[in-house]
Amino acid sequence: MSLAPYIHALGRGPGRSRALTQDEARDAMAQILAGTAAPEAVGALLMLMRYRGETAPEIAGFVEALRATLPAWPGPRPVLDWPSYAAGRSRGLPWFLLSARLVARAGLPVLLHGWNGPQAPHASIRAALPAAGIAEASDMEDAARLLTRDGIAYLPLEAFAPRALEILRLREILGLRSAINTVLRVMNPAGAPAAVQGVFHPPYRELQADACALLGQESVTVIKGGGGEFERHPSKKISLFGLRAGASWTGEAPALYHETRRLAEAPDAATWEPADIAKLWLGERDDPFAEAIVRGTAELALQTCGFAEPGGIAQSLWDSRADPM
Numbered sequence: 001m002s003l004a005p006y007i008h009a010l011g012r013g014p015g016r017s018r019a020l021t022q023d024e025a026r027d028a029m030a031q032i033l034a035g036t037a038a039p040e041a042v043g044a045l046l047m048l049m050r051y052r053g054e055t056a057p058e059i060a061g062f063v064e065a066l067r068a069t070l071p072a073w074p075g076p077r078p079v080l081d082w083p084s085y086a087a088g089r090s091r092g093l094p095w096f097l098l099s100a101r102l103v104a105r106a107g108l109p110v111l112l113h114g115w116n117g118p119q120a121p122h123a124s125i126r127a128a129l130p131a132a133g134i135a136e137a138s139d140m141e142d143a144a145r146l147l148t149r150d151g152i153a154y155l156p157l158e159a160f161a162p163r164a165l166e167i168l169r170l171r172e173i174l175g176l177r178s179a180i181n182t183v184l185r186v187m188n189p190a191g192a193p194a195a196v197q198g199v200f201h202p203p204y205r206e207l208q209a210d211a212c213a214l215l216g217q218e219s220v221t222v223i224k225g226g227g228g229e230f231e232r233h234p235s236k237k238i239s240l241f242g243l244r245a246g247a248s249w250t251g252e253a254p255a256l257y258h259e260t261r262r263l264a265e266a267p268d269a270a271t272w273e274p275a276d277i278a279k280l281w282l283g284e285r286d287d288p289f290a291e292a293i294v295r296g297t298a299e300l301a302l303q304t305c306g307f308a309e310p311g312g313i314a315q316s317l318w319d320s321r322a323d324p325m
Contacts, residue, residue, distance in 0.1 A: 003028055003041040010048040017052065022214065025061025029183075033069050033163050043170065046178040054179045056210035062183045063215060066164060073190045075144030076109070080305055081192035083185045084114030084125055085157075085168075086200060086228030093272050094125050095290050096231035097132035098281055099297035102317045104151035108305050111143060111190050115157035115165055124274070129154055131278040140189075160189060186211050193218050194305045198225030205241040209248065218246050221304040226293075232300055234292035235259060240300070253300060257292040281321060294318065 006028045009018055020028065028045060031037040037045075049058065082100055097112075104110045112134065116125045129136055137143035137155045146153035157165045167180045185197045186208055195217060197208055205222045212220045220242040225231040232238055234257040242249050279285035280294070295314045302310035 001027065001031065003031060003037045003045050007041060007044050007048065010052060019055040020058050020061065022057040022061040025058040026065045029062040029065035032167060033065060043174060046170065047174060049179050050176055054182055054207060056207055056214055059179065059182050059186060059207065059211035060214035062179060063187050063211065066161065066183060066187055070161060070189055071140050073144065074141045075148065077190050078111040078147055078192045079108040079194060080110045080301060081188040081190065081195040082110055082112045082230065083197060084112055084116065084229060085181060085184050086116065086198065093277055094128050094229065095277065095293040096229055096297050097128055097134060098277060098294045099301060101133055101152060102294065102298040102314060103301045105317050105321065106302060106313065109147045110152045111147065111155060111192060113155040113157065113189060115168065128274040128277055131274040182208060195220045196230040196301050196304055197222045198228050198230035200228035209241045209243060213243055213246065213248065217243055219244055219304050221300055230297065231293060232296040234289065234296045256296045257289060259289060
């Protein structure tokens with residue numbers, strides 16, 4: 001088998017082309033991950049999908065193929081899956097890392113996983129992990145151990161799916177994102193029952209939610225977030241898409257803060273450093289806007305996990321963050 005039939009189906013032209021079925025997409029991605037498909041065919045398939053637009057069955061099929069190549073999760077599963085695959089060019093510090101830490105303090109193990117392309121140094125996710133008090137895992141076994149110890153861990157993509165990283169980095173050759181960017185946000189490598197996902201382009205909110213439904217995900221919230229991450233802008237009303245009890249769900253989250261500005265804008269934004277994340281957590285930095293980002297993002301994550309009054313719980317967790325776990 002080759003990718004030729006699938007390229008033919010996608011590329012026959014107006015009125016004749018069609019999307020791949022979930023089964024076809026699963027087989028196509030299995031070939032790509034196995035390295036049996038010609039590089040030219042891989043590029044053609046991904047760029048045709050980019051031109052036509054991805055469908056939920058295609059993404060679900062790709063995810064199924066990717067999951068089949070992953071190591072088995074070695075311990076108790078996290079409650080919340082939190083992917084981080086945005087480029088980060090249009091954002092400031094990754095305050096959402098503190099939001100994930102708040103969720104973990106609520107007793108809900110959180111698995112962050114990701115890979116981030118070239119970023120402004122201050123916006124680098126991995127550079128900010130120590131300041132946020134989050135350990136980076138070396139592989140899945142280490143991630144499971146850290147979840148047991150800390151309730152939260154960051155698992156880099158190359159540590160559990162190096163072939164997926166190779167496909168992701170085709171962007172450096174092709175010059176455009178591809179369906180793999182969506183796949184990685186949806187894949188949920190540890191099978192957590194709840195997931196939060198950010199997108200940069202609004203149409204992907206419904207696409208990712210629909211793909212999660214096909215994959216049997218129970219609870220997910222997808223937002224247009226800061227720089228494409230799951231990070232809530234506190235000065236804007238946020239549209240929510242996703243699933244609750246496996247069924248399609250939409251909602252809205254109101255603005256939380258009176259000041260209107262971009263996430264990367266502040267009087268001292270040019271001098272922000274990852275250490276400022278630790279300063280905010282420790283109360284050594286006074287930044288109500290950043291605090292609103294942290295609490296508001298944690299609220300949406302707690303809501304995804306089934307908390308009835310997530311805003312009050314997020315505030316309580318923030319106020320008591322200095323207390324021992």
